[in-house]
Amino acid sequence: MMETMTKIPLKDNSTEDVKYKLIAENISASYDGIIAVKNVSMKFRDRAVTALIGPSGCGKTTFLRCLNRMHELTKNATLTGRVLLDGEDLYSNKVDPIINRRKIGMVFQKPNPFPTMSIYDNVACGLKLNGVKDKKIIDEVVEGCLKMASLWDEVKEKLKNPGMSLSGGQQQRLCIARALAIQPEVLLMDEPASALDPIATQKIEEMIQELKKEYTIIIVTHNMQQATRVSDYTGFMYLGDLVEFGETKQIFENPRNEITAKYVQGQFG
């Protein structure tokens, strides 16, 4: 185990200062014995946005859920492979998956604020339930995260209102603030804007640009314009395979693979 681990360089030799925050190695995942992700390996750069694109059903969500050990919560789901966070295997027996989920935040495709909680509590609950008691700290974090998610100005007057009383786009930004509140290092976003109108989408995209300065962001999207707008790297998945992975510019302007070319030109998907 240790031997293979040291083989994976955290830093790329070619470009000296490229640091990989998260490395997925030979990830295969299945549901009820039906394989959904086939032997996917990817390296995610720190302080960069990596986009995962591909037609629906190709395994993007499944792969993303392998990165924070959410996949194993699905019934009859199995997984092989490794995920290294700062060089440490998430799937090693020695590490508590809970601790790692605190380092890897997740935003789901459908906004899912906790229905019984207020706007404030939605953001605060990650801290409270993880043992933070100091009201002043919680207040600060809630405000800070709502600002980062560019929601603060819209909700600062009504923090006690239920989270569900917000519009869809606001709910999604609330979920982003909630994910940020536990101070993760990596942020996984599964089509965060797919249910949103163009203005809300733009807000989220702007926010991603801002967050990139501090986080490693992995975003699933089936909107190719969005991938070109927000990401530095893009991986194209098709039928469970990672077909091509490279700089976003290269994937969209100069794809090496035929299927990738067809997909980015909008010929299917």
Place this chain on the structure above:
Amino acid sequence: MITVEQRTEFRKHFRYNVGRRLVLDKVVKCMVFLCVVVAIVPLVAILVNVFSNGAAALSWNFLTQIPGAVGSDDPGGIGPAIQGTLVLIGLSSLIGVPVGVMGGIFLSEYGNNRYGRTVRFFNDVLAEFPTIVIGVFTFVLIVLTIGNFSVWAGSFALSIIMLPIIMRTTEESLKLVPVTYREAGYALGIRRWRVVFTIVLSGAKSGLVTGILLAVARIAGETAPLVFTILGSSQFIQGLDGPVDALPLRIWRLSSLPYDSSVVQGWGAAFVLIILVLSINIGVRYLFLRRKGQAMLKFKKLGSMS
């Protein structure tokens, strides 16, 4: 592909008989409304009947005094029975609610295996048990062991009757909480039991409360198991290890006495019991379910069992 001709054909079909459909819609609406009326009529009839028969007995003394000697001029009241029923409901809930809710949590969150299925099976059997059997069981287990009828024995028997109802409704309402909320919790690195107790349980609150109230209403009217466990009494409670009166028992006794005044008192006691259960129901709902934003309503419907 559907051809243009086919499409025209379909359209004709779909738009055919719009008038008849509207009529049908009205007919179904009327039928549903009628069914509601049919369901409500007996309820109102019972309430009116009970009230009109028992109204003559209702007075402050009736509610607070101990029963008079049988056949005497002063019929007394049903104070001990009201007190007893309240204490019995309280004590049985104290035992039945936590155990039932925990059991429901177990079934819903950890019960997807052989143990869960076994527990679920026996729980369902218990729910179907004639309550008199539970009374006899408690009689043998507690009353005979301790040597006398007691509040404890009654509460124990009633809590056993509550258990399966609460367990099952808890399980069902927890299962109705969408998995996305649990996942949101897990993704925040919150431990499983905490996700259950904070996020899932609060989402299932209205279903839980409904189940508990159902159980309370059920035990409030139970008579058979009480005959074997509390005996009945014409005094206020002396201690939890002594006998106690309860409204259903008192109703039964009063209505089987050969005096008109007693029978009227029986009706009065029945009315008091109905009002008591109704007030508990409304009170608990108000306490636990009032502070909800409008957006919660949608979710409330999801989680509600009724």
